[in-house]
Amino acid sequence: AQTVTQSQPEMSVQEAETVTLSCTYDTSESDYYLFWYKQPPSRQMILVIRQEAYKQQNATENRFSVNFQKAAKSFSLKISDSQLGDAAMYFCAYRSGRENNDMRFGAGTRLTVKP
Amino acid sequence: EPEVTQTPSHQVTQMGQEVILRCVPISNHLYFYWYRQILGQKVEFLVSFYNNEISEKSEIFDDQFSVERPDGSNFTLKIRSTKLEDSAMYFCASSERLATYNEQFFGPGTRLTVL
Numbered sequence: 001a002q003t004v005t006q007s008q009p010e011m012s013v014q015e016a017e018t019v020t021l022s023c024t025y026d027t028s029e030s031d032y033y034l035f036w037y038k039q040p041p042s043r044q045m046i047l048v049i050r051q052e053a054y055k056q057q058n059a060t061e062n063r064f065s066v067n068f069q070k071a072a073k074s075f076s077l078k079i080s081d082s083q084l085g086d087a088a089m090y091f092c093a094y095r096s097g098r099e100n101n102d103m104r105f106g107a108g109t110r111l112t113v114k115p
Numbered sequence: 116e117p118e119v120t121q122t123p124s125h126q127v128t129q130m131g132q133e134v135i136l137r138c139v140p141i142s143n144h145l146y147f148y149w150y151r152q153i154l155g156q157k158v159e160f161l162v163s164f165y166n167n168e169i170s171e172k173s174e175i176f177d178d179q180f181s182v183e184r185p186d187g188s189n190f191t192l193k194i195r196s197t198k199l200e201d202s203a204m205y206f207c208a209s210s211e212r213l214a215t216y217n218e219q220f221f222g223p224g225t226r227l228t229v230l
Contacts, residue, residue, distance in 0.1 A: 045221040105158035
């Protein structure tokens with residue numbers, strides 16, 4: 001079974017600085033998709049960024065980028081120029097490419113942004 | 116921007132009682148999901164639903180759970196006889212298409228407390 005591990009329950013970053021959130025996963029599949037979701041306090045989860053496993057190029061969305069290391073099964077999220085609005089829970093998620101509807105989540109990392 | 120909505124935001128019930136959690140997915144979406152998150156634990160997949168039937172369910176989704184799309188807009192999760200361990204946040208999600216790359220849009224969640 002696929003598992004997703006986020007080893008950092010909490011992280012803190014100074015406004016305008018860069019922070020990296022870690023995520024590792026375990027799978028025997030070669031075709032899958034990885035996601036980072038953000039959950040602000042009392043708000044719903046929203047998709048931040050996604051990566052197809054067959055793509056070697058790391059996904060980037062504005063200030064958000066990933067470091068996808070397929071061999072190491074690592075999928076970290078880098079937030080550049082951190083803003084106060086980035087404060088949230090961040091969930092890493094895995095989804096099989098077999099059209100399995102199941103999305104597997106990590107336990108989450110709570111990011112605090114200090115002004 | 117269209118959003119997934121969930122009601123109620125917080126539900127308190129006595130053990131053994133039935134509860135119905137309601138979700139209104141985004142209007143043109145065809146695939147619907149329920150997840151739950153026990154406090155301090157991972158977000159876990161419960162069930163997916165398409166074309167008025169369950170397409171996938173996890174081992175958590177046992178006989179006490181059922182889902183229904185009673186009309187064209189609502190998607191409900193019923194827990195027949197609640198147990199203390201059912202206390203959790205329940206998230207509804209919807210997506211436009213089945214493809215695993217497609218984003219799932221999440222609702223804000225319903226916090227269920229079973230006393």
